[in-house]
Amino acid sequence: MLHCSSLSIMRKHILIRRGTLHDSDDFASLILISSPTLFPAVFGAEAGNILKALFRHRHNLFSFQHCHFIEVSGKNAGMMLSYDWQAANRERLKTGLLLLKYMKTQVLIRLSTLLEAHTVLSKIGDGEYYVSNLAIYPEHRGLGLGTRLLVEAEDEAKKFGAGRVVLEVETDNRDAIRLYEKIGYAVARELEEIRAGRETFKFLRMSKLTAPVPRSDATT
Numbered sequence: 001m002l003h004c005s006s007l008s009i010m011r012k013h014i015l016i017r018r019g020t021l022h023d024s025d026d027f028a029s030l031i032l033i034s035s036p037t038l039f040p041a042v043f044g045a046e047a048g049n050i051l052k053a054l055f056r057h058r059h060n061l062f063s064f065q066h067c068h069f070i071e072v073s074g075k076n077a078g079m080m081l082s083y084d085w086q087a088a089n090r091e092r093l094k095t096g097l098l099l100l101k102y103m104k105t106q107v108l109i110r111l112s113t114l115l116e117a118h119t120v121l122s123k124i125g126d127g128e129y130y131v132s133n134l135a136i137y138p139e140h141r142g143l144g145l146g147t148r149l150l151v152e153a154e155d156e157a158k159k160f161g162a163g164r165v166v167l168e169v170e171t172d173n174r175d176a177i178r179l180y181e182k183i184g185y186a187v188a189r190e191l192e193e194i195r196a197g198r199e200t201f202k203f204l205r206m207s208k209l210t211a212p213v214p215r216s217d218a219t220t
Helices: 004-012 021-034 038-043 047-056 085-103 111-120 145-159 174-182
Strands: 014-018 067-072 075-084 128-136 164-170 186-190 194-196 199-201 203-209
Touching: 014 145, 021 038, 021 047, 021 067, 021 075, 021 128, 038 047, 038 111, 038 194, 038 199, 047 085, 067 145, 075 085, 075 145, 085 128, 111 194, 128 145, 145 164, 145 174, 164 174, 174 203
Parallel strands: 128 164
Antiparallel strands: 014 067, 067 075, 075 128, 164 203, 186 203, 194 199
16 A cells, blocks of 8 residues: 555656657557557558657647647656647648548548548537547556546636537447546447448547636626
8 A cells, every 4th residue: 555655756756748749659659559449440550650640740630739648757658639629620621631641542442431430530519628539558557647637638628618528438448438437427429330341449429518617707
């Protein structure tokens, strides 16, 4: 059992920060941990390299600008990719153009899968803040790091004026579903299946309301 002093030291060594260009390797590793079969099925064998390339570009939905990393003792332990509905509307086109650039001929081969994944996932309504991917390296699990990142998402949602945080989780990922439910997320609906070759993916959409930001002109 850890004593209070040990817990205090541990807390001091945990840091959440914005992503930088130097985080591209960890980004690719962690986003593939978050969905180890979907991304290779959609992007192909070069999924990791494609994700690294997208991460280094500004103003697309996989950009370092939309990432938060959580460090333990100075090393990346986890990552969250998230953005508000306004960024999603602004950056979808550029994201698609970059995928064309980096996937090259694979776009034609995987076009139906890309379109199906786009249609089913990442539908963000007005006033929503979307957690696209969240992952913690296995050796750092059990420290509450995922919960900390989700609290960060709620804080970000409030800054952007979003009233709801939304995310998707595969239906068979029971551990993640339990974590989300524990901190206040509820299942909104089950999404349509995504078929990629011989693989079939099923997701739940979950959401949580964020507390409204107090108005400065409010009367009592």
